[in-house]
Each structure stands twice: as structure tokens, then as C-alpha cells.
Amino acid sequence: MFPLKPVDVPDVDRRSLPVFEAGSIDVPYVIDGMDEAISRNTFWEEHSHPTHELIWNTRGASSLTVGSRTWTITPTLGLWIPAGVRHTAWTPAGTWYRTAMFSVQSTAPIADGPVAVDVTDLLRLLLDRLAEPSLEGSSRATTEAMVLDVLTPSPHELLLRIPDSELLAPIVEAVRADVRDAGTLEAWSARLGVSSRTITRQFRAETGLGFSRWVAAFRIQRAIVLLADGDSIDEVAMTVGFRSASSFGTAFRRVTGTSPGQFRVR
Known part of the structure; x- marks a missing residue:
């Protein structure tokens, strides 16, 4: 299960910072x-750091x-979080995460708010080098400067906006409970007693997507975790509610900019 909030999930380690x-x-590092x-x-739990943070995974999503x-x-896709920005995080069992903390006094933020960052081979190698205990002096300063030089926002991001209006709350909870069966726009219109146009308008206002596109994006978020766990593409497509691998591939490419197969290879 990959919830966007920790509800009804067994064996959860809740951590406070x-x-x-x-x-x-003031930190003694760059x-x-x-x-x-x-x-x-x-x-x-919700927390914030006195430093900027870059977080990415060695394994898992x-x-x-x-x-x-x-x-x-x-x-391959990390996230830059500026210092002082409050956030929560969900890390499924089996994930191996990494973070790099950047001194506010020594580092200009790459963006005003959270932004996706491509974890390229070069960036990963540089960050690995900074983790070597023997790296000191001018060699460390040079490596840090190279990290800051290649650290830029990504043109892609795996971002999902969650509506918080009372009207859309039943839809959000239903999708969280069973991502395979989100229901149709017409069915939700009848259940909520409003027009399909009203639901669509509210989804676009809160998320930038219509109902169907938002549900597909939610499913792709779940699919990414399953692909990272090693499930087959056909299995993932069925698990998250797509009728075929081809329709899953189309939606996956629209959300991520790549195919499920290419994502797995990366």
C-alpha cells in the first residue's frame, strides 16, 4: 500500500523531528x-530543517x-526542499534513502520552494565522493562547488496535488482506499448530487487536472512504487486499475515522461 497519509497501514514507524x-x-559544513x-x-511527522535538503533514494520509491x-x-528523481519548509514523508519498508544537507550560509537555494532534481550519474558520483571521510580541504571544496554547479531543477517532476475541499473529500478517500476502483465521473456526480461539470471544475481548480487525469496520476504514483519493488509491468497495470498494459504505458508516459520499461531500467 502506498497511502498519501498513514491511515490503516500496519506496522508503521512514526518518527518525530x-x-x-x-x-x-549554524552548521559546520557546506x-x-x-x-x-x-x-x-x-x-x-511534520518537521523542517535549518538547512536546505536534497533527498533521493538508492533503492525504492x-x-x-x-x-x-x-x-x-x-x-533518479530527487527533491530539493528549502530550509524552513515544513513537510511530512512516507518511506515504505525496503526503501534505502539518502539526504544531503546544504548550509544556508554557504548555499543559495536553487528554487524558492520544493522542486524535483534529476539525480544524474554525475551528481550521484559527486555526492558519493562527499561521503568519503578522507575527503578534505581543497578537494572537498572543489567537489562541493561541482555539486552546486550541476544541481538544477528538473523539467519533470512526479507531483500529485491532493484536493482538500469538502466536495471532493469522498472521492479522495475512495481512491486512497482502492486505487483500482475509483468509480466514474457520472457515478460520483449522482452520489454527490452535483453535476459532472461541477466536479471537473473543482478538480481543475484544486489540482490542475480533470477527474480522470487526476485518478490516472494517483495510480501512476502507486505504480512507481510497485515497479521499484520489482513487480512486472503487466502485474502493476492490473494492480493499479488499468485495463491493459498499453493504456497503463500511455498514462505512465504522460505523467512521468518515460515508459514503464525505461523507468525500470533507469
């Missing part, structure tokens, strides 16, 4: 990092939420 304002703590292999489904926006994080 402090809320810091940007730059509220870039520092850590990693952790997650053995249990883990939910990180996870998610990070700021307000109504949820980004999917993978081994």
Missing part, C-alpha cells in the same frame, strides 16, 4: 549527508508532502 526556521542553526535503509513502513502537494522520490 523538530521544526526549525531557515538558518536558525554539504553533509546521511543514508538509511528502512526496514518498516515509516511516516515522518518514497513520497514527501508539503501542504496539498505530494512528490514521489526515486533513485
